[in-house]
Amino acid sequence: MPRVVRKSETTLVERRRDLVHAVSWTVRSGVWSPPTDAYESEDAYVVRVEVAGMRESDFEITFEDGFLTISGIRPDVSERRAYQQMEIRFGRFSTAVGVPGPINVDESRADYEDGFLTVTMPKAKPNFIKVKE
Numbered sequence: 001m002p003r004v005v006r007k008s009e010t011t012l013v014e015r016r017r018d019l020v021h022a023v024s025w026t027v028r029s030g031v032w033s034p035p036t037d038a039y040e041s042e043d044a045y046v047v048r049v050e051v052a053g054m055r056e057s058d059f060e061i062t063f064e065d066g067f068l069t070i071s072g073i074r075p076d077v078s079e080r081r082a083y084q085q086m087e088i089r090f091g092r093f094s095t096a097v098g099v100p101g102p103i104n105v106d107e108s109r110a111d112y113e114d115g116f117l118t119v120t121m122p123k124a125k126p127n128f129i130k131v132k133e
Contacts, residue, residue, distance in 0.1 A: 032089045038097045045121045052115030069096045
């Protein structure tokens with residue numbers, strides 16, 4: 001059974017916040033961050049983002065310097081409305097998650113189903129060098 005790991009390292013949280021803040025300033029100040037879960041199983045790191053109303057092709061997923069960044073634009077309907085309550089966000093979004101160990105990028109995959117984008121990144125297998133005796 002997969003084990004959920006919640007990282008409470010202050011430096012990781014601060015780095016994620018700084019990265020999302022930097023992305024929002026370079027793109028536009030209205031960038032929002034969707035609800036995101038990150039957990040670890042025995043053989044992979046998994047990031048799950050809740051963002052309904054999208055297509056797989058609407059996401060941009062990058063892995064750089066130990067951080068997985070997921071971004072995109074959720075389009076809004078162009079009709080004029082008078083809201084009584086507005087909680088669903090539209091427009092540009094971005095979320096960044098620190099990955100705690102090495103991964104196999106070539107075998108990583110992203111699946112979008114029922115409003116959830118799930119990125120599965122297999123852990124990199126250690127390279128052992130056999131020494132002749």
